[in-house]
Amino acid sequence: MEAVIKAGGKQQRVKTGDVIEVELMKGIGDTVEFTPLLVIDDDGATHAGKSAASATVTAKPLGEKKGDKVRVLRFRPKTGYNSQIGHRQQYTLLEITDVKMGSGAKKNSAAKPAAKSAPKSTPKSTAKSTAKAAAKPKASAKKSASPKAGAEG
Numbered sequence: 001m002e003a004v005i006k007a008g009g010k011q012q013r014v015k016t017g018d019v020i021e022v023e024l025m026k027g028i029g030d031t032v033e034f035t036p037l038l039v040i041d042d043d044g045a046t047h048a049g050k051s052a053a054s055a056t057v058t059a060k061p062l063g064e065k066k067g068d069k070v071r072v073l074r075f076r077p078k079t080g081y082n083s084q085i086g087h088r089q090q091y092t093l094l095e096i097t098d099v100k101m102g103s104g105a106k107k108n109s110a111a112k113p114a115a116k117s118a119p120k121s122t123p124k125s126t127a128k129s130t131a132k133a134a135a136k137p138k139a140s141a142k143k144s145a146s147p148k149a150g151a152e153g
Contacts, residue, residue: 007094062093
Protein backbone atom coordinates (compact mmCIF):
# COMPACT_ATOMS: atom_id res chain seq x y z
CA MET A 1 0.00 0.00 0.00
CA GLU A 2 1.33 3.45 -0.91
CA ALA A 3 0.38 6.93 0.25
CA VAL A 4 1.17 10.55 -0.56
CA ILE A 5 1.90 12.55 2.58
CA LYS A 6 2.63 16.21 3.16
CA ALA A 7 5.49 17.04 5.52
CA GLY A 8 7.44 20.26 5.76
CA GLY A 9 5.60 21.88 2.86
CA LYS A 10 6.54 19.08 0.47
CA GLN A 11 4.62 16.03 -0.72
CA GLN A 12 6.23 12.60 -0.84
CA ARG A 13 5.05 9.23 -2.07
CA VAL A 14 5.82 6.58 0.58
CA LYS A 15 5.27 2.91 1.31
CA THR A 16 6.14 0.65 4.22
CA GLY A 17 9.89 0.37 4.75
CA ASP A 18 10.87 3.65 3.03
CA VAL A 19 13.31 6.04 4.72
CA ILE A 20 12.53 9.68 3.89
CA GLU A 21 14.07 13.05 4.72
CA VAL A 22 11.72 15.76 5.98
CA GLU A 23 12.54 19.21 7.30
CA LEU A 24 13.79 19.26 10.90
CA MET A 25 11.12 18.23 13.41
CA LYS A 26 11.85 19.13 17.04
CA GLY A 27 10.21 17.54 20.07
CA ILE A 28 8.80 14.44 18.39
CA GLY A 29 8.23 11.21 20.30
CA ASP A 30 8.83 7.59 19.37
CA THR A 31 6.38 7.67 16.46
CA VAL A 32 5.00 10.26 14.06
CA GLU A 33 1.60 9.96 12.36
CA PHE A 34 0.60 11.62 9.11
CA THR A 35 -2.82 11.92 7.49
CA PRO A 36 -2.23 11.12 3.82
CA LEU A 37 -3.59 13.19 0.95
CA LEU A 38 -3.91 10.18 -1.34
CA VAL A 39 -3.80 6.40 -0.76
CA ILE A 40 -3.20 3.68 -3.36
CA ASP A 41 -4.25 0.33 -1.94
CA ASP A 42 -2.93 -3.12 -2.84
CA ASP A 43 -5.63 -3.58 -5.51
CA GLY A 44 -4.45 -0.46 -7.34
CA ALA A 45 -7.51 1.62 -6.40
CA THR A 46 -6.90 5.25 -5.50
CA HIS A 47 -8.56 6.86 -2.48
CA ALA A 48 -8.54 10.63 -1.97
CA GLY A 49 -10.51 13.19 -0.01
CA LYS A 50 -12.90 11.80 2.60
CA SER A 51 -12.02 8.18 1.94
CA ALA A 52 -8.29 8.88 2.49
CA ALA A 53 -8.92 11.04 5.57
CA SER A 54 -9.43 7.96 7.74
CA ALA A 55 -6.07 6.47 6.70
CA THR A 56 -2.89 6.94 8.71
CA VAL A 57 0.81 6.69 7.94
CA THR A 58 3.02 5.85 10.92
CA ALA A 59 6.74 6.63 10.93
CA LYS A 60 9.63 6.10 13.35
CA PRO A 61 12.32 8.82 13.64
CA LEU A 62 15.83 7.53 12.97
CA GLY A 63 17.81 10.70 13.65
CA GLU A 64 18.89 13.99 12.13
CA LYS A 65 21.02 14.72 9.09
CA LYS A 66 22.49 17.76 7.40
CA GLY A 67 21.91 18.27 3.71
CA ASP A 68 24.41 19.33 1.08
CA LYS A 69 26.12 22.68 1.47
CA VAL A 70 24.75 25.44 -0.72
CA ARG A 71 27.21 28.24 -1.47
CA VAL A 72 26.17 31.67 -2.62
CA LEU A 73 28.81 34.03 -4.04
CA ARG A 74 28.05 37.66 -4.71
CA PHE A 75 30.60 39.63 -6.67
CA ARG A 76 30.53 43.10 -8.22
CA PRO A 77 33.38 43.79 -10.61
CA LYS A 78 35.61 46.87 -10.22
CA THR A 79 34.08 47.84 -6.85
CA GLY A 80 35.84 45.50 -4.42
CA TYR A 81 32.56 43.88 -3.35
CA ASN A 82 32.84 40.16 -2.66
CA SER A 83 30.54 38.15 -0.34
CA GLN A 84 30.20 34.44 0.34
CA ILE A 85 27.31 32.82 2.18
CA GLY A 86 26.84 29.11 2.93
CA HIS A 87 23.82 27.14 4.13
CA ARG A 88 23.18 23.51 5.17
CA GLN A 89 19.57 22.45 5.64
CA GLN A 90 18.88 20.11 8.57
CA TYR A 91 16.62 17.11 8.00
CA THR A 92 14.94 14.47 10.15
CA LEU A 93 15.16 10.90 8.88
CA LEU A 94 11.90 8.96 9.17
CA GLU A 95 11.32 5.27 8.50
CA ILE A 96 7.77 4.49 7.38
CA THR A 97 6.57 1.61 9.54
CA ASP A 98 2.92 1.28 8.53
CA VAL A 99 0.31 2.54 6.05
CA LYS A 100 -3.23 1.75 7.21
CA MET A 101 -6.58 2.34 5.58
CA GLY A 102 -9.27 3.39 8.04
CA SER A 103 -12.60 1.66 8.46
CA GLY A 104 -14.41 4.55 6.71
CA ALA A 105 -12.87 3.84 3.31
CA LYS A 106 -15.03 1.76 1.01
CA LYS A 107 -14.56 0.84 -2.61
CA ASN A 108 -18.12 1.93 -3.50
CA SER A 109 -17.62 5.41 -2.01
CA ALA A 110 -16.87 6.86 -5.46
CA ALA A 111 -20.33 5.95 -6.78
CA LYS A 112 -22.26 7.54 -3.90
CA PRO A 113 -21.14 11.18 -4.36
CA ALA A 114 -22.03 11.03 -8.05
CA ALA A 115 -25.63 10.07 -7.19
CA LYS A 116 -25.87 12.90 -4.65
CA SER A 117 -24.46 15.55 -6.97
CA ALA A 118 -27.13 15.07 -9.67
CA PRO A 119 -30.09 16.50 -7.65
CA LYS A 120 -27.99 19.42 -6.41
CA SER A 121 -27.08 20.53 -9.93
CA THR A 122 -30.73 20.95 -10.98
CA PRO A 123 -31.63 23.76 -8.52
CA LYS A 124 -28.39 25.58 -9.25
CA SER A 125 -29.07 25.62 -12.99
CA THR A 126 -32.56 27.06 -12.43
CA ALA A 127 -31.14 29.68 -10.09
CA LYS A 128 -28.57 30.67 -12.69
CA SER A 129 -31.19 30.92 -15.44
CA THR A 130 -33.44 33.16 -13.30
CA ALA A 131 -30.44 35.31 -12.38
CA LYS A 132 -29.53 35.70 -16.04
CA ALA A 133 -33.11 36.60 -16.93
CA ALA A 134 -33.21 39.21 -14.17
CA ALA A 135 -29.86 40.65 -15.24
CA LYS A 136 -30.77 41.12 -18.92
CA PRO A 137 -33.31 43.97 -18.46
CA LYS A 138 -30.90 45.85 -16.20
CA ALA A 139 -28.13 45.57 -18.78
CA SER A 140 -30.40 46.94 -21.52
CA ALA A 141 -31.42 49.89 -19.31
CA LYS A 142 -27.74 50.80 -18.80
CA LYS A 143 -27.10 50.64 -22.54
CA SER A 144 -29.98 52.97 -23.27
CA ALA A 145 -28.84 55.42 -20.58
CA SER A 146 -25.29 55.76 -21.89
CA PRO A 147 -26.20 57.07 -25.40
CA LYS A 148 -28.43 59.76 -23.91
CA ALA A 149 -25.57 61.01 -21.77
CA GLY A 150 -23.30 61.07 -24.82
CA ALA A 151 -25.86 63.00 -26.89
CA GLU A 152 -26.27 65.74 -24.29
CA GLY A 153 -22.51 66.33 -23.76
